[in-house]
Amino acid sequence: MTDAEKHALMANAIRALAMDAVQTAKSGHPGLPMGAADLATVLFTKHLRFDPKDPYWPDRDRFVLSAGHGSMLLYSLLYLLGYEDMTIEQLKQFRQLGSRTAGHPEYGYAAGIETTTGPLGQGLATAVGMALAERVLNARFGDDVVDHYTYVLASDGDLMEGISQEAIALAGHLRLNRLIVIFDDNRITIDGDIALSDSTDQVARFEASGWDAVRIDGHAPDQIDAALADARRNDRPTLIAARTIIGYGAPNKCGKAACHGSPLGAEEIAAARIGLNWPYEAFHIPPDILDAWRIAGLRSRAARKEWSARFDKLDAQRRGEFERRLTGEVPVALDKAIRALKEELAGSRPKVATRKASELALERVNAAIPDTIGGSADLTGSNNTRTSGLRAVAPGDYDGRFVHYGIREHGMAAAMNGMALHGGLIPYSGTFLTFSDYCRPAIRLSALMKQRVVYVMTHDSIGLGEDGPTHQPVEQLAALRAMPNLVVYRPADAVETAECWQLALHDRDRPSLLALTRQDLPALPLELSDENRCARGAYVVEPSSGEAAVSLFATGSEVAIALAAKQRLDELGHPARVISVPSFERFAAQNGSYRREILGTAPVRVGIEAAVRQGWDAIIGTDGIFVGMHDFGASAPYEALYSHFGITPERVVELALARLAPQPSS
């Protein structure tokens, strides 16, 4: 059997499994796996370095199927290569409840799925983060420990999404030469010929961003092999634009949108079996072909063993740090550093913006633990994310812990996902809270994949002032709190900010978002505590003197307003208590008795937050008073805005008094 014949048989195994699984599921996307089978076969049998028996080997190459709808390509490969949790039964259960073979690849469902993909463009942008993580860790731990590639298979849809440009430009700028993107250029989208909607010269486009880019025939194994070999030697990231035929092997539907996202149908599958000379039953892979794949799966075993031998010879300190960082465990130094900061803050009681307080916390965090890698979407001085002595990574120089992501919020968030998934780093980065909208699809993936990514979102309300309504978040807090598995923090002073950072860094299984002010906030009137008060999401800042008539709940910058209102209400003979609610999610997770204690029994509850009410009813009840925003903001100095929109102690007192007054019977 010639190499070409063997290649064809191995590639056809992918095609057959993809056809069969989609047909059995009665839904799915056979077109991409069949079209890209040649690309994947060459990549996985000749270039990608991995070990199915040790799928989490830290120095493995990463493969990202950015075109996640072609999930059967990945599942077929994992089965054929011998990944133990990807059995033929799993392929037969494609797209069924509880299977590892979800409609799109879901991180955590099976070994070998390096990231969740499906929302187009995300895989490519996540891979940029993986490739950057590889270089950053290489700079710290050396070639002996970290020295691998990140491969991406991307579709025209990935490249049409705007996030792709952010990813491409960032990777090109940083010269991430370990990143190799194969573009499955099949010229077919769901609507039909790509000429309906696009005429971009992708090779020229990537070159404009500093990539090397080549065109090949995606069905010619030799061309694929040569292009991948060249790419691995490149000093820049590489695009391999591989012209393919979607649904290759389906005699009537190949090259057409008809095979993109629907089962081929029994008749077409039968015809494909004949055309591909694949006379086997559904889901049956002949032993010799399966053997060939399984042998390919063993290809990097020696390399993996050599790596282990090298790793074992490292000095204990370096080996220990690498291992700890990969587990994601945070050193105790972090808690000590936060404790020391809280002690200082208890003494100095600084009046600072929480974005500045975040910088104070980060100064300690970054000094205490080496895992963090910061950044900003071109708002470094505003987000306060770059601490003293934090070097920035630069093209060809990755010995840094700060990334100038540029004005690319979406690409930044996805890159952070990639770094977190890669392991060894805790990424955090900033933009304005209102621009959380720009990166929402990537934040969603942080949450869905349960990744420790910390979003530092400053300028968190009308408190940013003059920039006006486009820059003033109003609905973003509610929109983010609606997202499962994301913890949103809105700390009220420097101590709370430090506590929220501590919680975020310890939360290994979920992303956190810190909403921070531009404007200065006074320190809360609290004594130093060993407890992390923010951990339970809400706590009493000031109890009432005597039975409470009013409970005042507030977050962030509005806690100071609540405290001022309490003072006035107390003076007027209506004892009030003030509760800070730094995290709705953490508070919602408390047991009933703690929740009842915090909610209290005062007849009047007021919620104060310079944002929309949605979500607050859970705390103040549907008949609670809410002092916040009801529409978009405006452009003016922030004090004028708070007054204009009635988010003031006076207004809180006025509304509470009206509620306390005996109601005229109606």
Next chain:
Amino acid sequence: MTDAEKHALMANAIRALAMDAVQTAKSGHPGLPMGAADLATVLFTKHLRFDPKDPYWPDRDRFVLSAGHGSMLLYSLLYLLGYEDMTIEQLKQFRQLGSRTAGHPEYGYAAGIETTTGPLGQGLATAVGMALAERVLNARFGDDVVDHYTYVLASDGDLMEGISQEAIALAGHLRLNRLIVIFDDNRITIDGDIALSDSTDQVARFEASGWDAVRIDGHAPDQIDAALADARRNDRPTLIAARTIIGYGAPNKCGKAACHGSPLGAEEIAAARIGLNWPYEAFHIPPDILDAWRIAGLRSRAARKEWSARFDKLDAQRRGEFERRLTGEVPVALDKAIRALKEELAGSRPKVATRKASELALERVNAAIPDTIGGSADLTGSNNTRTSGLRAVAPGDYDGRFVHYGIREHGMAAAMNGMALHGGLIPYSGTFLTFSDYCRPAIRLSALMKQRVVYVMTHDSIGLGEDGPTHQPVEQLAALRAMPNLVVYRPADAVETAECWQLALHDRDRPSLLALTRQDLPALPLELSDENRCARGAYVVEPSSGEAAVSLFATGSEVAIALAAKQRLDELGHPARVISVPSFERFAAQNGSYRREILGTAPVRVGIEAAVRQGWDAIIGTDGIFVGMHDFGASAPYEALYSHFGITPERVVELALARLAPQPSS
């Protein structure tokens, strides 16, 4: 005085006003207006066609300051050119409450502000919609009526945002040669030199997307003039990459990030006045220079009059249609068409997915009114947005009413904003609801600018089935309902879908979003009504027989579940009523008595929606029962998912019964 001297004086007038206004406001961005003053002066005095005395002249050229932070450039121009509502007092009130001169240009605040900008990339992408609207209306009304250009001033930030790629690729593909983008290439971002984060060759990048692109010196009036003249003759969209010095004229801060986003300071301003030979007081423009600007403002007056003369000669039908379309008024034919459809549906009672019902409605809408222009982000067959006989626009052929936007949700949404702002068209377009996240910043601008844009968001829950959690919206309904001024509809059957379309098209001052199912839904058990039942946001579908024990509130696909649960509860002796809630926003806007009537007095309230609870407390109370989603979805056939996540009539009945049962005293 030479032309060059005159140009310099006129440009310096912009520079001086920008310095002074930012200094007076103590915040703002002087760098861009000073750097781009030469570009703007040539554009506004020699190319842009407009009339300050008739600022809404339909055939005016549009100017979009995509780099909205440079708002003082636009405000200075409007004042200098003689726009009546932009007085010198307004410039002195820059960034103050209630002024027309907000921190970023806000649509509706002053004539000559064609769109709200500030969130980077939006202006450019909105301009693509304006340029497309121009060509589409030109195809319908001819050169005599519609024949103008759209100019954009964009910054490096605009071009780094991913949305820019979607916009550029779409404009290049459609050959929108009336679109001319001037790139203020000052190589400075907030963080510093652009080399910190970018090394894209923008000229090559635009060329890769089918644009003509040139480089010029942005301070050489002759080069600017020639480039603009060439661009106007081009058969493709044009990028003019103009190398400029940010803060041109500020002797110490020019060319540096220091002048990007902060006042220059009194000392630097004094030095700039000397360097620019501008010995005038703050905000003072010498009469001869003001005159020169005012004369430039009159430049297109003759053209405007000629246009009016041509327009008056049109036949009454065409003139009438153009005028009506610009007012945004919807013809009565729409209501008749919806009425006819509702009559048919009352007879046929089809069991259809609401995405299909939306297509049924659109068939009537598109036949009845010519204003609509549909589209899809490459999900045409899934979003059901292309009705029979609707031609697609194509490169060079704009006589169509459907746009293949490609896999570019964000660019699509922004282009729709541009079409709505341009006037004469009602844009609607589709993607999957989960991908509303991709276009959220543009949806926010639809809402902030009060534009009639209709978002058709299908596959609106776990009901989409096998595609899995990445494609299943869970938090999107809450996140969208949180946004001020956006109306979210989730209709429950074909009649409700038709009614929601009717409401959306009549709502001239706000965007609407229709959340539609993939799966079939039965017709609600209702008689034909003259009333649009959805108009009040919630209504009783089935009252209880006798005093209600349970009120069941549901939206969309879950109304059928509520109806089934009611039947069982009734059988068990617990009379239940079913309320459909197609729009939270419309229901919240009803008066107290209607709201009380709908909420009812049943001791148990249940909310049913295959999404997160956030927002539902307003309807069911904090102690209401909620049957919905608590986490992300999963991949499986949709019936299995509804069962798995417990969104079933059985579960509703079980929870209601548990609440109705006498509680053991504790």
